[in-house]
Amino acid sequence: QVQPVESGGGLVQAGGSLRLSCAASGRTFDNYAIGWFRQAPGKEREFVAAISWSGGGTTYYVDSVKGRFTISRDNGKNTVNLQMNSLKPEDTAVYYCARKARIGSYYNTGLYDYWGQGTQVTVSS
Numbered sequence: 001q002v003q004p005v006e007s008g009g010g011l012v013q014a015g016g017s018l019r020l021s022c023a024a025s026g027r028t029f030d031n032y033a034i035g036w037f038r039q040a041p042g043k044e045r046e047f048v049a050a051i052s053w054s055g056g057g058t059t060y061y062v063d064s065v066k067g068r069f070t071i072s073r074d075n076g077k078n079t080v081n082l083q084m085n086s087l088k089p090e091d092t093a094v095y096y097c098a099r100k101a102r103i104g105s106y107y108n109t110g111l112y113d114y115w116g117q118g119t120q121v122t123v124s125s
Contacts, residue, residue, distance in 0.1 A: 002024050002025070003025040003026045004114060005024075005025050006116045006117065007020070011123075012121075012123055013123070014088055020036070021079050021082075022034060022080040022097030029073070029078055032053055034097060035050035035051075036048040036096070038096070043093075047062055047108075047109055048062055048069065049061045051072065057072070057073055064090075065091075068084065069085070070083040070085075080097060089125045090123075091121060092123050094121075095118060096115050098113065101113040101114075
């Protein structure tokens with residue numbers, strides 16, 4: 001089975017940038033879309049961005065990060081990255097990546113499996 005491993009989180013001031021990486025351990029991400037999600041304290045886990053396997057990597061974003069975050073994949077390195085710019089305090093959360101396991105909306109958290117352990121992102125004001 002594939003085990004995603006997230007990295008790149010940290011503490012940054014508002015307006016700063018971070019680059020998160022999701023690496024596949026065990027097996028590859030080949031033929032699967034990959035999504036990034038986040039969960040803030042006391043809140044449900046929410047969809048952030050996803051990238052398809054086919055079609056050159058079609059991307060999907062939640063409205064709150066459009067224009068600030070960019071998801072990309074490097075199939076040769078078996079990684080999916082999330083470049084986060086113009087960070088805001090409300091972006092503070094634990095960020096997770098996961099494999100999209102079933103057909104359906106990319107925005108549906110329930111269609112993803114093999115979740116990583118997460119990486120903490122803290123944005124100070």
